[in-house]
Amino acid sequence: MKKLLVYLKGSRTQCVLAPLFKMSEAILELFVPLVVAGIIDTGIATGDKNYIIKMCLLLVLLGAAGLAFSVTAQYFAAKASVSFVKRLKHALFEHIGKFSYTQLDSQGTSTLITRMTGDMDSVQNGLNLTLRLLLRSPFVVIGAMIMAFTVDSRAAVTFAVVIPALSAVVFGIMFSCIPLYKKVRFALDKVLCTARESLTGARVIRAFCKEEEQVEEFRERNDALTVIQEFTGRISALMNPVTCVIINIGIAVLIYAGAIRVDAGLITQGAVVALYNYMSQILVELVKFANLIISITKSVACAGRISAVLDIPAEEDSGKEKISAENENIVEFRNVSFAYEGAGDNSLENISFTVKRGETVGVIGSTGSGKTTLVNLIPAFYKATKGQVLVGGADVNEIPLEELRNSVSVVPQKAVLFKGTVRKNMLWGKPDATDEEIMKALEIAQAKDFVMQKDGGIDAPVEQGGRNFSGGQRQRLTVARAVIKKADILILDDSSSALDYATDAAMRRAISENQGNTAVFIVSQRTSSIMHADKIIVLDDGTASVGTHEELLENNDVYREIHLSQFDEEEGA
């Protein structure tokens, strides 16, 4: 939490000036009852109308000066909080950028997005309020008490009793409400969950005739929410009435105590009015203060969540080894095993193979057999739990991430494009690509025709997520984005699933014609996509067998079964 204060550094002056100006405003406000007392004791008592007018002008002046101070304070507070959040957002975004896949999996991207958006807004709001008001209210309360003591110390003793009593009530109620609000939030989430299920699962719920149960569950959760809401409401509704009782009893005592002093001739009637006014001011401020604390507690919780993300140590990137250009074996797995964090069993078990530059490798296996996991180990998206993955002769954990990722080009399963243009997406692969290079890559990926048909050709706009392209088109564009990189290793992770057989075949042919020295990994469920590969890795429940198409057909039951499931028996034989 405290670490976040670093990001206030650039706004130090504003952070001091904002409360200072706000306090000056409060001081002026404290003079108001004194002026009113003057009007009563001097103006009315002597009938001096000039004096009264002067004093009333003074009241206006105090108001105007207060306005000026307060506006200045608002400006500094707004400036400081906005700048603070800007710096914090930058830091968090940068920090998340350094997370490894494992960290990303364990955090979940949706929570990270909430940290970056909703939580940040709340922190900004909280800081702004804090700078403006956190000092003001206690200052007014204490100030009013001190002023009361200067008016008459004996009568003002009431303040010394009332203020602690009020504070105890206000904060007591507030702090007992904060955990209750959390419970309300939690209960509401439960209600939300059932409501969402009723909609997204409408077909399944109806197919299994679960409508009644769904309503029943919703009613239960809804009732639970109402109960906790009403309970919280009853507690928080105590605040105003109880403070009101304390203040008013305080006022009664104050007037009586004041009257005794007036009777003794020690203070004037105007002074009693002034004391009375100070008491009213305190009430108003304390209620404001309590609301402020509630907002601030919320922001503090949000700040805590942000801070927790910042506290996660980012993946170390201290590798110093180089990928050797001479080493013929571009990828090598040595007894590699891998288990996802928190998983029961290994996803990959003791896998070894070697791939030479320019070779094509097919990876095949059933759903969940670990195909994607295997290729994700090459660019060190995940780290092997046992054994070693080597790229160009160096352990991937010892190669600087930037260098490693520049020599591996990946087409992920999920075809994602980014908002912008086709060109901008291609530049992800190669930041200085020329038009010719882009065209060539599109051609290899069989994407040239449909891109050229779009308005603007390679400068055609791409909507968020690539919504304005079909699934098959997106896949081809992500292939082009990877091909343009001309990396040492190209990984195609089931990236032709949405393509028809003819296009898929044409794309594979084009890739292999332009392959050069690049090692190509093709992950697929179709044997037809990989049967011509130099090497085929068959995964079955995390264990691997390596061979060529012919070898595997002969010796590997799993491969034969997969192959036969996709071809007529006579063709397969």
Add this chain to the structure above:
Amino acid sequence: MKKKINKGTLRKILFYVGRYKIHLFFSIILAALSVAMTLCMPVLAGRAIDLAIGKGRVDFEGMLPNLIGIGVLAVLTAASQWIMNTLNNRITFRVVRDIRNAAIEKIQILPLSYIDSKPSGDTVSRIISDADQFADGLLMGFTQLFTGVVTILGTLGFMVSINFKISLVVVILTPLSLFVARFIAKRTHSMFTMQAKTRGEQTAYIEEMTGNKKIVDAFSRNEKTLEEFDEINERYQKYSLKAIFFSSLTNPSTRFVNSMVYAAVGLAGAVAAVGGSITVGGLSCFLSYANQYTKPFNEISGVIAELQNALACAERLFELIEQEPQKPDAPDAAVLENVDGRVEMENVAFSYSKDKELIRNLNLSVESGNRIAIVGPTGCGKTTLVNLLMRFYDVDEGKISVDGIDINAATRESLRRSYGMVLQDTWLREGTVKENIAMGKPDATDEEIIAAAKAAHAHSFIKRLPKGYDTVISDEASGLSQGQKQLLCITRVMLCLPPMLILDEATSSIDTRTEIRIQKAFSAMMQGRTSFIVAHRLSTIKNADVILVMKDGNIIEQGSHDELMKKEGFYCGLYNSRMDAC
């Protein structure tokens, strides 16, 4: 901002509030009482102060009843305020609870055409956030609007009773603060719009880049992304500063106006006091009224905006609640039990929208225990057929019957129980793996569940999950691949073994080898059960008893694989084109 408020909405709200009439009645009485007592207190204080004129001239005996009065009133006010708040809370939260319950009940009987056509996020936000905002608005309305108005009227009355002329000063000057507030709000509106727009842009960028971080990493684009992010961040800071600063001017400005009112009252009051038409206590009491009088004005403008918002939210809620439900089952509807699985379709016609005809004149006769495969190009009506069989949608014309009973004359529940269904869009509910599998058979034993999972080839991945069968999963965040989800959905059906089966692209994300194994398990378990299989993989289809080839809403060919291949028609072309491409 000034939106016409639908009178109907108000009436509907009153209908729900009406259930808590007694609560409401007492709440209003207590509000009036507490305001009246609150206003009496300054009068008593003023009187007491008037009795302390100067040295030796203090009437303690006259003062005491006034002071005790303040104490008693304070306690009574507090009590009535608390009870009133509790009542208001109860009314609001229960009204919202009732409305939410009505909404969820409606959802269960809404025709699927409604659910399919509306984004679920929108409907969820109606039930959750709109209902919440409605509650906030209603609560604020009950507590603040009512007490605010009573306070204004009350203070005005008291002020007039003390001194008419000074009251006039207050009444004339107070609206000034309203004008100032409105003036500022108007000016800042455009800044808020800019801020909201940029915030939207920034959120979209964060979602895009954080959501796809794995790709950002794969292309080592972190630095470039940060640069782009900073550019948006910079702009957001600028607009945000303007919006926050200018909108925060409202408070100090209205406070300034109020302090001017205060000064004016002080001046008028003091002059009057010199003239003897008001006492000092009267003046002090007057000043405190002037303060109380201006406050509700500032609050009320906020409350009205809040109330308008609440009504708008209520309107969205009622829109959902008042949707036309699906036609209820007839009271004498037949109950299908242990069906044989003979399915007939006679002259069926159906379309999703009136202007676009989809299925016409569809005829089909399925014998008990047949395995029917449905193939055809995208959009030919395969999934629509499933919708009609399950009665997710009702036919426009013609008749579908199961075992000779028109399904429109049978209860939906008994029809759906006769089918086991696995769809391409897998859906899992929040709960453990076990609970999800046992959805169709809640009393299944662990052994049965594991046996079903083994048959569906889901056992091996389930036991690798962190807590095996007790791992909590949900539709969105489960870490399961699409293929694994499909396996779970298949397990679900394997467990409850209904007499008929529908598989709509149920194995589309599962590899062919596993798929064939699952098919084998299915055929073993579904022996003698009618099944409909929609698939695009021809290998899945070849073994079916009957293949229906659909195109543009019609069955154009029908027969076994060998028959259709001999015919050299559409199916043959489809099959060969796939083989050639290899």
